[in-house]
Amino acid sequence: MSDIPLLKVSALSKFYGSRIGCQNVSFELWPGEVLAVVGESGSGKTTLLDCLATRLAPSTGSVEYRMRDGQFRDLYRMSEAERRFLMRTDWGFVHQNPADGLRMTVSAGANVGERLMAVGDRHYGKIRATATDWLGRVEIAADRIDDQPRAFSGGMRQRLQIARNLVTNPRLVFMDEPTGGLDVSVQARLLDLLRGLVSDLGLAAIVVTHDLAVARLLSHRMMVMKDGHIVETGLTDRVLDDPQAAYTQLLVSSILQV
Amino acid sequence: MTELATYNFAYLDEQTKRMIRRAILKAIAIPGYQVPFASREMPMPYGWGTGGVQVTAAVIGPNDTLKVIDQGADDTTNAVSIRAFFQKVSNVRVTTKTTEATIIQTRHRIPETALQAGQTLVYQVPIPEPLRFLEPRETETRKMHALEEYGLMHVKLYEDIARHGRIATTYAYPVKVEGRYVMDPSPTPKFDNPKMHQSPALQLFGAGREKRIYAIPPYTEVVSLDFEDHPFEIQTFSEPCALCGAKGSYLDEVILDDKGGSMFVCSDTDFCEDRQAEGHRGHLSANPAEAAE
Numbered sequence: 001m002s003d004i005p006l007l008k009v010s011a012l013s014k015f016y017g018s019r020i021g022c023q024n025v026s027f028e029l030w031p032g033e034v035l036a037v038v039g040e041s042g043s044g045k046t047t048l049l050d051c052l053a054t055r056l057a058p059s060t061g062s063v064e065y066r067m068r069d070g071q072f073r074d075l076y077r078m079s080e081a082e083r084r085f086l087m088r089t090d091w092g093f094v095h096q097n098p099a100d101g102l103r104m105t106v107s108a109g110a111n112v113g114e115r116l117m118a119v120g121d122r123h124y125g126k127i128r129a130t131a132t133d134w135l136g137r138v139e140i141a142a143d144r145i146d147d148q149p150r151a152f153s154g155g156m157r158q159r160l161q162i163a164r165n166l167v168t169n170p171r172l173v174f175m176d177e178p179t180g181g182l183d184v185s186v187q188a189r190l191l192d193l194l195r196g197l198v199s200d201l202g203l204a205a206i207v208v209t210h211d212l213a214v215a216r217l218l219s220h221r222m223m224v225m226k227d228g229h230i231v232e233t234g235l236t237d238r239v240l241d242d243p244q245a246a247y248t249q250l251l252v253s254s255i256l257q258v
Numbered sequence: 259m260t261e262l263a264t265y266n267f268a269y270l271d272e273q274t275k276r277m278i279r280r281a282i283l284k285a286i287a288i289p290g291y292q293v294p295f296a297s298r299e300m301p302m303p304y305g306w307g308t309g310g311v312q313v314t315a316a317v318i319g320p321n322d323t324l325k326v327i328d329q330g331a332d333d334t335t336n337a338v339s340i341r342a343f344f345q346k347v348s349n350v351r352v353t354t355k356t357t358e359a360t361i362i363q364t365r366h367r368i369p370e371t372a373l374q375a376g377q378t379l380v381y382q383v384p385i386p387e388p389l390r391f392l393e394p395r396e397t398e399t400r401k402m403h404a405l406e407e408y409g410l411m412h413v414k415l416y417e418d419i420a421r422h423g424r425i426a427t428t429y430a431y432p433v434k435v436e437g438r439y440v441m442d443p444s445p446t447p448k449f450d451n452p453k454m455h456q457s458p459a460l461q462l463f464g465a466g467r468e469k470r471i472y473a474i475p476p477y478t479e480v481v482s483l484d485f486e487d488h489p490f491e492i493q494t495f496s497e498p499c500a501l502c503g504a505k506g507s508y509l510d511e512v513i514l515d516d517k518g519g520s521m522f523v524c525s526d527t528d529f530c531e532d533r534q535a536e537g538h539r540g541h542l543s544a545n546p547a548e549a550a551e
Contacts, residue, residue, distance in 0.1 A: 081405045088409075103413070110416045117416065118409025124419055124485040146420050 004066060006031045006172060006204050007052070012061030014047050020228035021047035025061070027223065027233065031171065032202045036219035036236065038209055038251070044228040045208045046176060052206065053093055053174045054083050065172075088118050092165030096177035098157035101164070102149045108135060108160055109145040115168045134163040138193060155186035159193065166197065173198075175207045179214055191217050212255055216240055224248045268315040268348035274298055278316035278471070282462060285473035290435030291403070292386050297469040307340060307365060308466030310382035314344065314363045317378060317462070323351040325359035330367035330508070330525030337365075354528050366429075368450040370507050370529040373459035375476060381444045383465035386472060388432045388442040408440045411483055419488055428493065434481045435474060443480075449492045449508045454480040499524045500542035502533035 005028040014021035022044035029035055037045045050056035052063055054075050064072045068090065075083060087093070095101040102111055112131040113121075121127055132142050138159040140152075149157050158178065165173060178194065179187040195218060198205055207218055215222050215236060222239050224232040224247065232245040243249045266272060274296075281295035300308040318324065324344050328336035332354040340363060341352050353359050356371040363380040373379060389399040392410045402408070411432050418426045431448035435441050443454060444463060454461060454474060461474040474480060484490040498505045500521040507529060509522040521542050524530035534543070 080401075084405060084407065106413055106417050107420050109420055110413045113416055114409055114413050117412040118407060122412070122484075122486050124416065125487050127416065128420075 004070075005029060006033075006066050008062075008064040008072065009052065010062055010064075012048070012051055012063065013059050014044075014051050014056065015059045020044070022051070022225070022228045025230055027230075029172075029204055029206065031204050033221065034198055034203075034205045034207060034219045036207045036209060036215035036222040037225060038212060038215050038222055039225035040210060040251075043225040045210075045225055047228075048225070049174055049176055049206065049208045053091070054087065055093075068171075088115055089168050090170050090172065092162075092170045092173035094158075094161055094165055094173065094175040094178050096180045098149065098154070098161045101161045102157060104149050107146045107148055108140065108152070111149065111160060111164050112167050115164065119168065130167060134167050135160075137197070138163040139189075153186075155182055155190060158182065158190060162194070162197070166201065166203075169201070171204060173203055173205045175205060175209075177209055177211075178207065179209070179211065187214075194218060212240060212252065224251065267320070268318050268344065268350075270298070270312065270315045274312075275316045278312055281471045282313065282316065282473065285462070285471050286460070286475050288439075289474055289478050290439030290441040290472060292470040292472045294469055295471050297466045300466065301343075302339070304467040305384060306336060307363070307382035309464030309468075309471070310363050310365070310380050310466075311340060311343070311464075312466060313380045313462050313464035313471060314361060315348075317380075318344065318348055318350060318361055320348070320350065322360045323353050323358055325353050325356065325362045325528075326364075327362065327367060327369070327526075327528075328365045330369075330510070331527045333527065355532075356528050366445055366447075367508070367525060368446060368453045370504075370524070370526040371532075372453075373457055375458040377459040379457075379459050379461045381446075381461065381463045383442070383444040383463045383470070384467070385430075386442055386463065386465040386468050386470040388430075388440050403439060406438070408434075408483075411440055412485070415483060415485065415488075419485070425484065425488055425490070431490075432483050434483060436479050437481075440483070441472060441474075447493060447508060448482065448490075451480070451482045451490070452492065456480075495522060497522055498540060499530060499533075500540040502530045502538045502543075503540040504530070504533055504538070 007029040010026045012025045013023045025048055037048060039045050051058040063075045065075055066072050109128055109131040112134050113127040116127050116130060132145060135142060135145060140156055140159060149160055179190055209215055219236045222236045223230050226247045232239060232248045239248060240252055243252045277296055281293045285293045298312060300311055302308060326337045326341040328334040331337060344350060345352055356369040361378045365382045387399055389402060389410060392414055393399050415425050429447050430442050430445045431451055432440050433443055433451060443451060456477050458476050460476055463472045482490040495509045499507060499509060501523050504524055507524045510525040511520050511522055513520050
């Protein structure tokens with residue numbers, strides 16, 4: 001891990017009229033670090049994620065990102081063209097519902113290849129070879145490359161979505177409940193896969209989840225949100241084993257022990 | 259004709275023509291860019307060429323000679339009725355000869371005879387947006403054009419190759435104009451795409467229902483999209499035209515009987531008739547005496 005952060009967020013707030021989406025959020029994210037944002041429904045996790053991923057303009061505050069040339073740029077002072085370019089090259093966004101992140105009517109190969117074609121790759125054979133390679137890495141059989149995601153199971157779709165995002169070797173991936181809606185055994189495989197990919201590729205990731213087990217397995221650090229505010233941050237193991245804030249203690253103790 | 263007679267000439271009123279001409283000028287200034295315009299109701303249904311008719315009516319003058327083709331033919335319903343329409347409302351000379359025409363309104367084909375400087379080709383366009391069936395949101399496609407995000411267009415071509423082993427798109431084949439805008443060349447066969455490149459003629463595209471005008475000025479670069487290892491190819495035909503014996507022209511298959519018999523003839527009727535007048539014969543030519551030669 002390097003000494004210079006990849007993402008600097010300062011005093012970020014988002015208001016929906018008089019209601020608070022998230023308020024006064026500041027943190028830094030380092031390269032290769034996985035940060036989990038946990039909290040109950042309506043606590044502002046997704047609002048925060050959308051503000052970071054430039055999917056939703058924040059009301060106040062700034063988000064700075066270190067570009068590949070080492071310069072920090074304020075995301076909301078960039079031109080839209082630059083932002084969109086960043087989103088499809090240096091970033092990934094894994095949606096909770098794979099249908100939101102995939103093109104359901106084109107084949108798996110084209111789904112993975114889309115980003116490559118968007119950055120100017122014009123060699124069919126190479127695009128296909130890269131797509132095949134990535135399908136292998138997310139454990140999708142190579143003979144499914146010409147099938148549409150509609151023919152895939154939920155777990156496969158989610159893995160395909162991950163492959164589609166990682167094909168351009170991004171440095172930062174946003175994940176919104178990546179294991180939501182999957183059954184427990186499929187979740188376990190997906191988490192295992194994600195953990196492997198994140199450490200192999202040295203990805204930084206921000207994972208929004210309400211599932212503390214996901215946070216425990218995937219993340220190095222976590223932030224606990226409540227009513228749009230951050231109530232506690234710290235190393236994942238510390239927060240889960242020795243929660244300081246009253247709300248975190250409640251959250252941790254509410255996990256069903258089996 | 260007196261000056262008064264050209265006032266409100268060719269069906270449209272002066273204000274409408276002015277509005278359309280401004281859209282056309284803007285379209286010529288930004289090759290391949292879809293310029294919105296306030297398309298008018300025309301005395302024909304949408305899909306019959308209301309966009310092309312408005313463009314033609316806005317650029318035509320008393321000294322023009324008009325040719326109208328539909329699928330390459332001068333004698334099909336759409337061509338005949340639009341030609342009759344302009345004869346009635348503007349009283350211009352009409353022709354079926356490509357070389358004599360100054361304005362050619364077309365649906366689905368570019369004439370086989372190479373166009374000359376000074377000629378204007380007006381296309382009737384049903385769907386001007388090349389990204390329409392790939393990205394349903396019009397706001398998003400406009401943004402994609404603005405930011406030159408055309409990766410999606412290649413996703414379609416990728417799908418073609420993955421499914422059919424080659425690029426199976428045969429008409430409305432997307433082109434890049436002057437290295438900037440990706441454009442739908444209207445439903446012309448891809449056979450005609452190379453004719454758009456560096457054409458000396460002005461090419462105007464009118465989409466009436468969709469309210470868009472776009473243009474390719476003379477001598478503009480028009481490149482069909484493809485992959486490095488699957489280059490763009492035009493259709494080829496295994497046999498020559500059955501009437502004029504032409505090789506290398508675009509052919510229509512005409513069913514002859516209900517036993518599977520068919521013939522291939524030039525889709526460009528003017529081109530085919532010219533060749534027959536010059537004495538070229540195919541194997542199904544009408545005149546047996548000359549065919550026997």
